Amino acid sequence: MAELAGVSVRAAIERGLEARAKGLKVTPEEQLEMLGARLYNEIGSAYPATRRTEPRIAAQIWDALGDAQTVLNVGAGTGSYEPPDRDVTAVEPSAVMRGQRPADAAPCVAATAENLPFEDRSFDVAMAVSTVHHWGDPTAGLREMRRVAHRVVVLTFDTDEPGWQDRFWLTRDYLPEFAAVLAEFPSLAGMADAIGARAEPVPIPWDCADGLFEAYWRRPAAYLEEHVRRAMSVWTKVGPEAEQRAVRSLGDDLDSGRWAERNSDLTALDAADLGLRLLIA
Template identity: 45%
Template sequence: MSISGAGGMSATYDRIGIGYRHVRRPDPRLAELVHRALGGARTVVDVGAGAGSYEPTDAEVTAVDPSQVMLDQHPGPKKVLASAEHLPFEDNAFDAAMAVMTVHHWNDLRGGLRELRRVSRRQTVFTWDPEHQPELWLIDEYLPEIRDLEHARFTPLSDVVEALGAHTVLPFPVPHDFTDGFQIAYWRRPEHYLDPVVRQASSTFAQLPPSLVEPAMARLRADLESGAWRHRHADLLEREHMDYGYRLVVAGEEEPCAA
């Protein structure tokens, strides 16, 4: 079932979504965190669903996304073309709502979060806190332009928590072998940033002009070939996880939904 929603925002992922699922493979450790937070919900709306990463397999899921390109890659039977700010559902239509790495794309963050609270009894939002330190080495050493872009897109975690009326905030230190190829995934595997297919699956990279990205990647390639990167970041190579500010925010019903 595919339902067209009102509104006409041109979605970023209409441009970058081709081949997205090949790079953005759900990581089982993040999936476990999200599924526990959903509390056994039987009906779930996934807002900004994309290709369906992290959706529970034991629930009836309705996928919502403003990008038809992304919905075309979604494997589920219930798909709705709509924006987070205008969800075409009745109040409390779902046991739970989920939103994974999407709130930074919404035109109206608070409006979208209000809609999550309106249509569900429990809300789970996975996002990134731009005020967290440390930041990824890629930004300081190669592409400082990412900092301005990300800080313009992401709302401080405290604002998300307040807008949702959240009762729980769970940290997610990123494993060194994280399979979901968003920007932070390769903090210990820098050679992956040299792959244009990997970069294209990141909305941040996809919005930067080649005139910035290509010289930066040339510098990274040279540092990898000379061993300079490894020398500077020998401490990272000993770590299994890094906390770069990714958090799962949970609001609404505190008791698990009935199974």
């Protein structure tokens, strides 16, 4: 079943990219099916166990919100990183994600980033956390955020640097397919230009509570755990064959000590810059 799910998601993504390449119009409902809710409906059930708010990353995001009182959280998922002291409205296309939001969470609207159902300048700030790479048209989504809010804060990652996939040992040594997944992802500079943003690095602490893809850079054995991987969309996108090969190779290198030899410099680090960036406009 997992293999069939991965194939269906990849097929949907490919259909969406093909349509965009041909210049065809894709409706919001089609975007929701192809690139938004469908993917998160398949990985969403694993989120509550590992995708929690990391306080040190949250502090940086919330500091960027400044004195904003009304906040729109786009691609809100189950509610991680929503500031508790602001008036928050959430946008989330996946019914699975919406269904797992806490009872006291902010009200949540079913919509996509590219078609936000709000008037111009309805919010002080629009924020988006680790979600832009799932949008059908990231640039359009960012511009929509700029339209409905006075300011924008977005947590994303940088693929501008040549050889960026070598920053992280998992993509460098075990999962080269990750580069292909992001082949059409817009550059950080391009996204920043689209909304007039500046970028600042977001270090990932070694004991990061949020199980995002790079979170376990100093805890490699975590990637051998099925429930950990299921909350990371990367594995669904690369497919079961690449996933199984990567996990098998990593397990072998952990058993043999080869991983430790290659990455001995990481043990002295409390945090690492693996390309996570905060765009602030």
